[in-house]
Amino acid sequence: MTASGTADRMTRLLALVPYLTARPQGVPLAEAARDFGVPERQLRRDLDLLWMCGLPGYGPGDLIDLAFEGDRVRVTFTAGMVRPLRLTTDEAVALIVALRTLLELPGLAEGEAVSRALAKVSAAAGHAAEVTPVALSVDAREQALAVVREALERRRALHLHYYVPTRDERTERTVDPMRLLFVDGHWYLEAWCRRAEGVRLFRLDRVDDVVVLDEPAAPPPQATERDIDNGVYQPEPDAPVVRLRLARPARWVADYYPVEQATPVEDPPGGLAVVLRTAELAWARRLVASLGGAAVVDEPPELAAQVAVDARAALARYGGDEQHRGR
Amino acid sequence: MAAKRAERLVNLVIALLGTRQYVTAARIRATVPGYEQDDGSERADEAFKRMFERDKAELREMGVPLETGRTSAFDTEDGYRIARAEYELPEITLTGEEAAAVGLALRLWESAQLAGAAHSALVKLKAAGIDVDTSRAIPLQPRLDAGEPAFEACYAAARDRRLLEFDYRRPDEDTPARRHVQPWGVVAWHGRWYLVGLDLDRQAPRVFRLSRVVGAPAVKGAPGAFEPPADVDLASVVAGQVTGEEQLVVVRARPGTAVGLRRHAIPLGGADDGSGTVEDRLELRTTEPQALADQLAAYGPDVVVESPREIRDAVITRLTRLAAMDGAA
Numbered sequence: 001m002t003a004s005g006t007a008d009r010m011t012r013l014l015a016l017v018p019y020l021t022a023r024p025q026g027v028p029l030a031e032a033a034r035d036f037g038v039p040e041r042q043l044r045r046d047l048d049l050l051w052m053c054g055l056p057g058y059g060p061g062d063l064i065d066l067a068f069e070g071d072r073v074r075v076t077f078t079a080g081m082v083r084p085l086r087l088t089t090d091e092a093v094a095l096i097v098a099l100r101t102l103l104e105l106p107g108l109a110e111g112e113a114v115s116r117a118l119a120k121v122s123a124a125a126g127h128a129a130e131v132t133p134v135a136l137s138v139d140a141r142e143q144a145l146a147v148v149r150e151a152l153e154r155r156r157a158l159h160l161h162y163y164v165p166t167r168d169e170r171t172e173r174t175v176d177p178m179r180l181l182f183v184d185g186h187w188y189l190e191a192w193c194r195r196a197e198g199v200r201l202f203r204l205d206r207v208d209d210v211v212v213l214d215e216p217a218a219p220p221p222q223a224t225e226r227d228i229d230n231g232v233y234q235p236e237p238d239a240p241v242v243r244l245r246l247a248r249p250a251r252w253v254a255d256y257y258p259v260e261q262a263t264p265v266e267d268p269p270g271g272l273a274v275v276l277r278t279a280e281l282a283w284a285r286r287l288v289a290s291l292g293g294a295a296v297v298d299e300p301p302e303l304a305a306q307v308a309v310d311a312r313a314a315l316a317r318y319g320g321d322e323q324h325r326g327r
Numbered sequence: 328m329a330a331k332r333a334e335r336l337v338n339l340v341i342a343l344l345g346t347r348q349y350v351t352a353a354r355i356r357a358t359v360p361g362y363e364q365d366d367g368s369e370r371a372d373e374a375f376k377r378m379f380e381r382d383k384a385e386l387r388e389m390g391v392p393l394e395t396g397r398t399s400a401f402d403t404e405d406g407y408r409i410a411r412a413e414y415e416l417p418e419i420t421l422t423g424e425e426a427a428a429v430g431l432a433l434r435l436w437e438s439a440q441l442a443g444a445a446h447s448a449l450v451k452l453k454a455a456g457i458d459v460d461t462s463r464a465i466p467l468q469p470r471l472d473a474g475e476p477a478f479e480a481c482y483a484a485a486r487d488r489r490l491l492e493f494d495y496r497r498p499d500e501d502t503p504a505r506r507h508v509q510p511w512g513v514v515a516w517h518g519r520w521y522l523v524g525l526d527l528d529r530q531a532p533r534v535f536r537l538s539r540v541v542g543a544p545a546v547k548g549a550p551g552a553f554e555p556p557a558d559v560d561l562a563s564v565v566a567g568q569v570t571g572e573e574q575l576v577v578v579r580a581r582p583g584t585a586v587g588l589r590r591h592a593i594p595l596g597g598a599d600d601g602s603g604t605v606e607d608r609l610e611l612r613t614t615e616p617q618a619l620a621d622q623l624a625a626y627g628p629d630v631v632v633e634s635p636r637e638i639r640d641a642v643i644t645r646l647t648r649l650a651a652m653d654g655a656a
Contacts, residue, residue: 006385007388007389007443007447008443008446008447009333010333010336010337010385010389011389011447011450011451012450013333013336013337014337014340015450015451015453015454016454018454018455019453019454022454022455022456023456035450035453036450036453037446037450045330049330049333049334049337050337052334053334053337053338053341054338054341055341055342055345056342056345056358056359058360079341079345080341080344080345081340081341081344082415083414083415083416083454083455084415084416084450084451084452084454084455085389085390085391085414085415085416085451086390086392086413086414086415086416086417087390087416087448087451088389088390088444088447089390089486090441090443090444090486091444091445091447091448091451092448093441093444093486094433094436094441094444094445094448095429095432095433095445095448097441098432098433098435098436098445099428099429099432101432101435102428102431102432102435109427109428109431109432110424110428113422113424113425113427113428114425114428114432116422116425117421117425117426117428117429117432120419120420120421120425121419121429123417123419124416124417124418124419124455126417128390131485131486131488132512133482133485133486133510133511133512133513134441134482134485134512134513134514134515134561135512135513135514135515135560135561135562136435136514136515136562137514137515137516137517137562137565137566163586163587163590165587168584168585168586168587169586170586170590182435183518186518208590255538269501270501286625286626287625288649288652289624289625289627289649290621290622290624290625291621292620292621292624292644292645292648292649293645293648293649293651293652296652297652301653304652304653305652305653307649307652307653308649308650308651308652308653309653310627310628310649311624311627311646311647311649311650311652312650313627313628314624314627314628314630314631314646315643315646315647315650316628317628317631318631318639318643318646
């Protein structure tokens with residue numbers, strides 16, 4: 001599972017000598033540190049420690065021996081540590097599940113190579129590969145994925161149509177791709193939007209008619225990657241307040257959109273009072289309407305009124321007898 | 328970890344890898360540096376025993392195959408050794424392309440549940456001589472829903488095939504109910520985590536959403552308590568339970584409205600709405616009729632459902648509730 005510092009260091013210590021053994025010409029310290037994902041000074045501490053280890057007897061001929069030449073290090077005596085430790089079940093699961101997932105994602109990696117890697121890793125994992133208690137299901141149907149990937153690889157601009165759900169409208173843009181994100185089950189393209197003159201996230205299932213342009217992708221210097229640790233929706237701190245009380249079937253709203261407060265309430269039973277901020281009242285109206293009565297609007301009052309007026313107009317279209325049946 | 332302990336553990340691994348004989352605890356104490364030495368006192372014996380037990384547990388936890396046994400019938404106590412063939416990662420060579428695929432695949436776990444295991448797997452592959460070049464990968468930043476407190480217990484129970492007990496609250500129920508499950512595995516599906524397993528109370532396979540598990544799940548009993556059905560495809564079990572059969576839905580939309588709906592619709596031509604306005608008839612497909620009804624109701628008077636009856640009624644029910652929201656109805 002999440003490796004503690006202890007397990008992490010032991011894994012590294014047992015892997016370092018085999019790592020150097022596999023590279024008899026030696027490795028620059030900085031490169032080795034990068035390969036193990038630690039700062040260079042930590043790697044030096046690890047090597048210092050290994051230098052004190054060896055076969056029983058612990059004389060000069062028994063201890064692990066390393067040679068430093070300039071910034072390179074190589075191993076001259078391994079004390080019998082020539083291969084890394086086998087994969088644990090968790091490691092085998094992490095590898096196999098990830099490769100299987102990649103296999104389902106056409107356009108991200110060469111399928112044949114992924115299959116071969118999967119077969120080789122499974123064979124090397126042995127018993128550890130017998131159980132895979134995890135599966136990741138990623139949406140592979142995104143037509144846009146392969147096109148976006150091509151643009152990123154060739155560093156080209158893209159032309160696309162984008163559906164904006166908050167306004168229920170289709171827009172046309174030229175963008176400079178920056179990176180591809182997979183967040184909570186959806187693929188996003190992060191790109192500089194030339195029309196909006198800003199960095200935008202485009203959810204791929206809302207992208208239509210995307211084509212790679214001949215011109216290079218050139219995000220301006222002010223185009224910086226967004227921090228997505230708190231989700232992809234950015235709060236709008238100065239936008240008008242919308243207060244909702246969510247009944248249990250609508251509580252997901254608090255997980256999905258940035259809410260400023262979420263307080264449990266008794267009315268409705270098991271409910272949650274939340275504060276959202278948005279400049280798009282039309283979006284809030286559609287959200288509340290899509291919750292079909294599972295959200296009560298406390299603020300602004302005109303939001304509740306609009307939803308109700310719309311609903312009555314819709315009911316009128318279904319005809320009086322239908323209204324009756326609906327109840 | 329203290330450098331002293333790390334050093335002792337590395338020396339212990341080297342010593343036990345380097346012998347075919349079983350080595351007794353007393354011999355290990357005398358030869359491997361760092362153990363409390365025998366000074367005849369009970370205190371020193373106790374200290375050594377505690378230390379050695381902790382070290383053995385740590386190595387086994389890491390997956391070091393520590394064997395116990397006796398080399399000959401004349402030995403009076405058990406000794407320890409590490410069989411090299413069991414310890415070492417078998418030979419594995421990957422082409423540049425295959426190694427790049429591994430590098431890219433492991434990024435799926437970045438800052439997600441198995442990030443630690445993915446990292447140590449990568450370290451071991453590199454130590455086996457494989458150069459995994461991650462710089463060639465395209466800029467890809469995957470993120471799985473990491474904040475799922477029930478994941479750890481569910482995953483571990485499925486991995487070790489131990490029984491699982493937890494309180495589970497369905498959205499339509501006010502109080503959680505105790506569930507007893509043989510966990511087959513956990514699945515990330517459309518960004519959410521699910522547990523798939525045999526519900527022992529209902530004696531049928533069930534899918535549980537991890538976010539609806541209340542409190543910490545309890546892992547019960549011995550490992551290897553059950554065997555999941557051969558060839559069970561966890562992802563398709565979840566997909567099958569979460570989605571139903573595909574239904575055809577026909578709606579009428581006012582011109583220029585319901586842009587989002589039209590993206591997945593087949594146009595069926597125009598139809599007069601009775602007042603001279605020509606509307607667009609659209610055919611939709613759905614496996615989640617309730618979710619579609621939510622979406623259709625949100626379009627208000629711009630969209631009217633023609634068929635089927637159930638979805639038309641579901642939309643009317645929603646609209647009726649919404650119409651009462653301002654207290655004027």
